[in-house]
Amino acid sequence: MTTQSFGKAIRRTEDDRLIRGHGSFTDDAGSAGLSLTMIRSPYANARILSIDVSEAWDVEGVQAVLTYNDLPGRLVEPLPLLIPHPSLVAPRTQYILAKEHVRYVGEAVVAIFATDRYVGEDAAERVIVEYEPREAVVGIDAALGPNLVHDDVPGNVAADHVEHVGNVDQALVGAPHVLELDLDMERSMGSSLEGRASHATWDRHSRKLRIQNATQTPTSVRFAVANILEIPDEQVEVFAIDVGGGFGTKVIHPWPEDILTAWGAIEYERPVKFTEDRVEHFISSSHERAQRHQIKVGFDDEGRILGLDVDFVHDNGAYTPYGMIAPLITATQLPGPYKLPNYRVRFRSVYTNTVQVTPYRGAARPHAVFSMERTIDRIAAFLDIDRAELRRRNFIQPDEFPYDLGMIFQDGRPAIYDSGNYPELLEKVLAMIDWDGFPERRSQTPSGRRRGIGVACYVEGTGLGPYEGGHVRVETGGKVQVSTGLASSGQGHHTVFAQIVADELGVPFEDVEVVTGDTRRFQYAVGTFASRAAVMSGNAVAEAARLVKEKAIQIAAEALEANPDDLEIVDAQVQVKGTPARGIPLAQVAVLANPLRYSFSEAARAATQFAGAGDLDEPPIKPGEDPGLEAAGWYSPVRSTFASGAHAVEVEVDTATSEVEILRYCVVHDCGRLINPLIVEGQIHGGVAQGIAGALYEKMAYDEDGNLQNASFMDFLMPYCTEIPEVEIDHLETPSPLNPLGIKGAGEAGVIPVSAVIAAAVEDAEGFQINHMPLFPSELHEMRLMNAEVSE
């Protein structure tokens, strides 16, 4: 039998070129050509009175300096609204270059094409833009106030949405106990170490526009560019070879710079590159996470939740290119692993004069889990019931799947949990952290320290549609070439898809080569986001491999004069089951799969027209067949599959400095069948680190005028290794019944419950309520003073 790859901690095939410095990131492409430099608004809300670019044109090396008025054709239109939604009554997207008005600090105003970025920035200094500033709308309070971000959007409300299950009002009236909570979270952002980037070349001979782009969705970048430039799709090729982290930010497309580089490449017949610098990433890409929640919960004496009423406000920044996806995810993922017979959620999504808000790893689930888990802990405290026990009493039980939440998920389909075992997740994580032994450990806390413990559970909808595809081709040299349309930004797709194909086809893992995110290889795809790539493309390449296997067995059956049912593929050879001596190498089957007139090798002679093979009364390619040992496979799920997990953390808080130290961090994770535990654990490590960053270190520090005061790595406290502890991981494998491989997504999970679990542990240590994240030492110090006053 071929050695099985699925489930093994195989080392990544991606790594060799990356560790040798031979990766191919977008900025690595092309040294000649033009560089695009953007001039961005220094005001959060202002009218543009005049722009004088005349002196910039004089700088040696400048090709062009453009403002909105210089843009041709469809480039004058606002960028597309990527995901419309019925609740989004006032969608707004930005222009490629600002038209009359700027609505956040960082909005693109002028584009400079120059021989390099140094020259571009010299020219930028010579452009004079005159603004008339207006009152900036910064933060949720201001958004609900009198000043407007868009003059034609009253109250700054982009969307006002309600979903309702059961009858909350009645449940709350009848509940023996009702508690109210106000919870809020701050902004952070993806902060991939590679910023946004695009490199476009126009080959006027073949009439092809070739774009290397740091994107999570190359196929959609292609359609968007072709559409806006009004050229045929066939003239546009987009590929993302290596992408230096995405985290959701690089789902957004097309960015103004994507269009300008593409347009400029054709217009000036020179390659054009845009490489975002760090400041630009802070002020002109995307942020996420600012939300404020008001919660009312009714429950009985045993702590069973009878009704939950949630009203939250989502700060969507200045524009809504990604629709209402983030707040919709909070709304539908808030129930988590708990039974909520009566649940109502309303959100208002409001405009502010800040960078747009679009999903960042976790995608509004951290807020959902923070809200739900804080609520559970508050009920436990009120009733004086152990927090773990209160969770047990409210869990959806393993025999209750499929479990219908009664809501519509972000894929437009019913939110129905497919499988899971939430009680076991909890028991495992409690055992791991020794929950019951905590009182003993707490009693040994050193002086000057306070110790606390917390636990949090979550459910994550993953692997959503509409579809992905995969293509598998066996080359006559024996290599198996696999492609899928979605892009990779560190997830190890090349390795895991090769594992899947190797097993399905019966070839050694080493023979499989995978390409992702290249429209020249695979034209149809959705993209890498929502923890969907392994589920979607994994099942698609598996299907493609099965079709190739079927075809190989048919062809080999003729060549071997055997019954197809008696054949198997082992170690890249098609053979009679259990009789390796009667077999034919897959590479030779690939030769036979393509009837030839011209031979290119000794092996290929067997497929030529005088070789004497085949029935002379049949055409060489029979009706319904295709030449080549290849096939495309598709996977399109009826709905999302739901992964889950439980995190527990033990912390110590310093009584003098208010610094939070993580003593132990434990994760039990269930993403169905594991394709590669090494890679899944790596995803969890990184997710937890981003969660800790968002819980204790990072926020976007806007001043009241809308200036981002910490737009650099000097001031935005992205953690180094000194801030991130070791994470202990255990798995549960509850297969998904929705897809043949039984897998669920794993990419985002690590980040989701971190703010909730750290808040729980700090609350346990301090003895007062934690309702706000992130939690900086200065804030914790203030809270201590306030709570001391209250108790005096």
Next chain:
Amino acid sequence: MNTEESYEIRLKVNGKTQQITAPARRLLSDALRGELGLTGTHVGCEHGVCGCCTVLVDGAPVRSCLTFAVAVQDREIRTVEGLAADGGELHPVQEAFKECHGLQCGFCTPGFLMTACALIEQNDDPTEEEITEAIAGNLCRCTGYQNIRAAVRYAAEIVRSDKT
């Protein structure tokens, strides 16, 4: 307007001396990536905080985004491309990062490799504190650092076992 003065600059990179013509303000990171085509050195922040652009100058880790090319003329510069010969045997730090899954997107990786290389070539038996101290100036957004620490530990182990 403002034609800039250029300089002939001799750069000794990975044992090979090459001459480039560049203005005084050309950063070493841009000279390596642009003029010399050594794109393995990455630029993550351009203000010396993330460590992606770390190269070794006379054996010590240096931020190439804060260094002018003209300032390191004739010094011994090592970049990630110099750790192993093309297609040749991996350097222990490269081997260890692969074995321990110490990289995901790979963008920060060259900076970590060069930093770790400087550490273990000076000290093949570093303590946990020494490892932390060495890599605490490099940012990674993907891995949570756990496997990077493991990789540095393992790289030192490889060096020690190669000696015995």
